[in-house]
């Protein structure tokens with residue numbers, strides 16, 4: 001039995017590694033060439049590096065330090081520099097060969113600036129022209145007189161990412177236009193759009209301080225709706241001050257997760273309440289189509305809206321208070337007392353089914369809790385198995 005588990009674990013580890021290994025890391029790629037250090041630095045400062053690493057089939061047009069100095073000398077704000085640099089990331093793969101074999105000699109490509117929705121009209125497009133003598137020119141849509149030269153290929157990973165050097169910054173009046181910074185003030189963001197009740201709890205408990213201190217490094221906040229908080233109030237009152245803080249911190253994750261990331265990377269997520277192996281305070285993220293669900297062992301909540309999703313801050317609304325099993329062990333569907341008897345009955349049946357699904361993995365950490373909530377179980381036992389697999393893998397990673 002033990003060998004079997006070990007083999008299963010090894011296989012699961014392999015699967016997990018192969019799916020979580022990022023295909024590319026632009027910071028790392030450019031780190032090898034000091035001539036691009038300023039460009040590289042600004043990709044990190046503007047958080048574009050993360051965006052680039054998450055995308056596939058893209059081309060990054062790097063410029064050397066001298067060209068970056070000319071851009072910086074303009075005294076643009078960081079948000080504006082982000083727009084300018086977004087214009088240097090094409091939403092298509094152009095290796096050296098493709099650049100020199102452009103059908104009919106010219107083409108145009110959308111950039112990340114176009115994709116952000118910040119670019120008015122088609123100002124986020126760049127024209128690429130193959131000219132005589134094997135040269136390639138780049139011209140921004142809204143600056144037709146500029147011709148920027150292709151210099152060389154820095155790295156090609158067909159067809160994920162191509163990094164090339166161009167002779168100077170692509171100058172786009174629209175991208176360089178002053179932009180107001182997005183509101184990333186968590187305090188004010190939390191006070192609008194139906195998160196007021198949650199904010200009040202954060203504020204009176206003092207937990208808000210922990211949330212605010214994580215903003216710079218990236219934070220994802222799941223805010224239960226005002227209705228959910230009101231319904232939860234009697235239970236909340238029963239918690240000790242320390243438990244209240246843990247419950248609130250359980251609604252924050254100390255890294256930025258875009259909606260796209262939540263949809264594409266299902267699995268366990270640590271929270272601001274997590275403290276070592278004993279107080280795990282984690283939950284499982286699982287998407288059903290476009291809907292992202294957060295599953296504790298006690299309750300399943302769904303994301304119902306986005307207040308802000310702008311690196312490094314993401315704030316989503318959820319329909320239920322997340323109940324960590326560390327505080328609410330055994331009180332399944334505790335937030336829906338009216339449906340309790342029926343749910344409990346279903347749960348028993350489902351738990352049996354769950355046991356069967358778990359049979360091949362006797363070490364599944366799920367075993368100490370009598371199954372999740374009823375809704376989970378009806379979804380699919382396959383999903384449950386995957387979730388269990390994630391639990392095992394993540395546990396293994398924690399203990400290695």
Ligand SMILES: *[C@@H]1O[C@H](CO)[C@@H](O)[C@H](O)[C@H]1NC(C)=O
Nearest residue numbers: 022025026027028029031053
């Ligand atoms: C990318 O590479 C840089 C520099 O090598 C490193 O500091 C950073 O942690 C890497 N990022 C990821 C997501 O692996």
Ligand SMILES: *[C@@H]1O[C@H](CO)[C@@H](O)[C@H](O)[C@H]1NC(C)=O
Nearest residue numbers: 021022023056157158159160
């Ligand atoms: C491109 O990305 C995919 C998916 O992440 C990966 O499997 C593949 O190995 C990558 N290709 C290259 C050349 O790195």
Ligand SMILES: *[C@@H]1O[C@H](CO)[C@@H](O)[C@H](O)[C@H]1NC(C)=O
Nearest residue numbers: 184185186187188189190191
């Ligand atoms: C954030 O917003 C709050 C409330 O609107 C305000 O009191 C605070 O000064 C703001 N913080 C910053 C850094 O702007």
Ligand SMILES: *[C@@H]1O[C@H](CO)[C@@H](O)[C@H](O)[C@H]1NC(C)=O
Nearest residue numbers: 232233234235236237238239
């Ligand atoms: C609060 O705790 C008391 C005493 O343990 C218990 O009787 C009561 O049912 C609890 N209330 C809720 C809403 O859990």
